[in-house]
Amino acid sequence: MGAAAVIALAEVREQKQRARIRQQLHEQFNQWLDTGEEQVKEPQPTLEQLTRAVWALRQELTGQLATALIEQHYGAEQEQHHAPCPQCGRQVAARGVVSRKVETLGGEVELARPYFYCVPCRQGFAPLAAALGVAPGHKQFDVQQVATKLAAEVPYETAQDLLQELTGGGLSTARLHELTNGVATGLSVLDVAPPREEILAKLATVAAGRRWRPIGVLAIEGADLPTRPDEAKGHRPGRKKHRAKRARWQGQWREAKGFRFYLVDDDRIVHVLSWHQLQDHEELFAALRQVKEAGLSPEDQLRLWVVADGAQWIWQGVKQLFPMAELILDYYHCAEQIHQVATVHYEGQAEPALEWVEATMARLFAGEVTGVIGGLQRMRPASAQAAAAIDALVVDLQNNQDRINYRSPRRAGYPLGSGGIESANKCICQVRLKRSGAWWYVANSNHRLALRCAKYNGTFERVFERYRYKTLEQLQQKNVKK
Numbered sequence: 001m002g003a004a005a006v007i008a009l010a011e012v013r014e015q016k017q018r019a020r021i022r023q024q025l026h027e028q029f030n031q032w033l034d035t036g037e038e039q040v041k042e043p044q045p046t047l048e049q050l051t052r053a054v055w056a057l058r059q060e061l062t063g064q065l066a067t068a069l070i071e072q073h074y075g076a077e078q079e080q081h082h083a084p085c086p087q088c089g090r091q092v093a094a095r096g097v098v099s100r101k102v103e104t105l106g107g108e109v110e111l112a113r114p115y116f117y118c119v120p121c122r123q124g125f126a127p128l129a130a131a132l133g134v135a136p137g138h139k140q141f142d143v144q145q146v147a148t149k150l151a152a153e154v155p156y157e158t159a160q161d162l163l164q165e166l167t168g169g170g171l172s173t174a175r176l177h178e179l180t181n182g183v184a185t186g187l188s189v190l191d192v193a194p195p196r197e198e199i200l201a202k203l204a205t206v207a208a209g210r211r212w213r214p215i216g217v218l219a220i221e222g223a224d225l226p227t228r229p230d231e232a233k234g235h236r237p238g239r240k241k242h243r244a245k246r247a248r249w250q251g252q253w254r255e256a257k258g259f260r261f262y263l264v265d266d267d268r269i270v271h272v273l274s275w276h277q278l279q280d281h282e283e284l285f286a287a288l289r290q291v292k293e294a295g296l297s298p299e300d301q302l303r304l305w306v307v308a309d310g311a312q313w314i315w316q317g318v319k320q321l322f323p324m325a326e327l328i329l330d331y332y333h334c335a336e337q338i339h340q341v342a343t344v345h346y347e348g349q350a351e352p353a354l355e356w357v358e359a360t361m362a363r364l365f366a367g368e369v370t371g372v373i374g375g376l377q378r379m380r381p382a383s384a385q386a387a388a389a390i391d392a393l394v395v396d397l398q399n400n401q402d403r404i405n406y407r408s409p410r411r412a413g414y415p416l417g418s419g420g421i422e423s424a425n426k427c428i429c430q431v432r433l434k435r436s437g438a439w440w441y442v443a444n445s446n447h448r449l450a451l452r453c454a455k456y457n458g459t460f461e462r463v464f465e466r467y468r469y470k471t472l473e474q475l476q477q478k479n480v481k482k
């Protein structure tokens with residue numbers, strides 16, 4: 001037989017197979033219609049009654065459709081009798097067909113695939129499962145991805161309910177917890193940061209048509225989160241012998257330190273990247289260094305402004321890392337302190353307190369830091385508490401004198417406070433992690449923070465791809481060890 005004839009024969013076989021699969025699907029669809037009709041008992045059903053019946057059956061139908069498509073694409077592999085061992089290349093005979101049902105967003109799919117085992121290599125393998133990228137376990141990656149996204153947003157119980165309602169499939173809260181930690185384990189700032197090309201493209205958009213390089217703001221701030229110590233692990237509520245253990249741990253508020261980097265586009269902020277973790281100063285600056293070294297904060301293409309509250313460690317670290325940056329004391333932090341002084345000094349006198357706050361803020365805006373410090377020093381404190389608050393403010397203003405010249409930054413069209421990061425903190429840290437009665441283990445809260453940053457930075461899909469890749473790689477290694 002000539003080559004052309006062989007090809008023609010293969011084509012005919014393919015067409016026949018396709019026709020057979022279509023025929024099967026049509027039959028299944030007929031059955032599905034019958035079942036659907038039976039489900040609607042009412043002679044005059046409402047739209048909701050009708051769509052409910054369809055909804056209840058749709059997973060079955062789409063699942064069957066997916067199964068048929070697998071057969072269409074991998075018919076030959078499903079009937080494979082021999083396959084080369086991925087380790088040594090030896091031809092190995094199939095040990096039979098293993099069938100397993102998996103859950104996808106497209107419904108339950110039946111996976112029938114031949115299984116092979118190479119005795120010398122002690123390696124089991126299923127080429128079809130590998131080609132399809134099947135996840136270990138029942139729930140497939142598409143289900144896992146939406147579940148993780150939901151769990152990063154809302155409490156596990158709510159995520160579980162929503163998932164059930166929207167997809168018809170469910171995941172236990174324990175599994176949601178495990179999944180969240182699995183996806184987030186080992187994430188670094190670079191994993192959740194957008195790639196450099198993307199950042200440069202944003203920068204180019206903001207820079208277009210401008211005479212000056214755009215302003216990039218690095219805002220550094222903290223948010224207190226409720227944490228629980230690792231010793232609290234293992235206790236089970238309600239059990240007598242564990243009750244004592246439970247009583248021993250105490251929740252602690254700890255500071256999630258983080259930064260947000262954004263561009264200023266006239267009256268609009270263009271978010272670039274966020275990174276928040278329960279971490280110490282060194283870890284925060286190590287992350288910032290990674291960002292700088294990866295070229296994600298291109299100082300040569302922007303004017304970099306760093307906004308933070310008055311903590312000295314921040315200024316020292318920033319000066320080392322970004323010597324060219326302009327440093328600015330957070331205007332809101334400053335305003336808060338001035339309000340505090342007013343509250344204790346003008347106790348019970350709302351009007352003079354407000355007037356003093358407004359005058360002081362106006363002078364700071366006008367660049368009169370020295371004048372404000374002098375005025376504070378001449379004040380006669382109404383109480384010891386007021387004296388302490390005034391002293392603290394004087395010290396803070398003196399320490400940050402070079403960073404309070406709000407007049408010139410204002411002219412440059414620059415937002416003076418870390419309003420940007422305050423809202424990022426609310427989005428990332430507080431909404432999900434600050435809930436009454438919820439005390440988080442440090443590792444778990446960092447996992448959740450990392451996922452929320454990824455979502456905020458628009459890199460959640462990339463982060464999930466990393467997890468998928470890691471999981472499949474581990475699966476392959478596990479098979480070799482067996």
Ligand SMILES: [Zn+2]
Nearest residue numbers: 085088118121
């Ligand atoms: Zn082998």
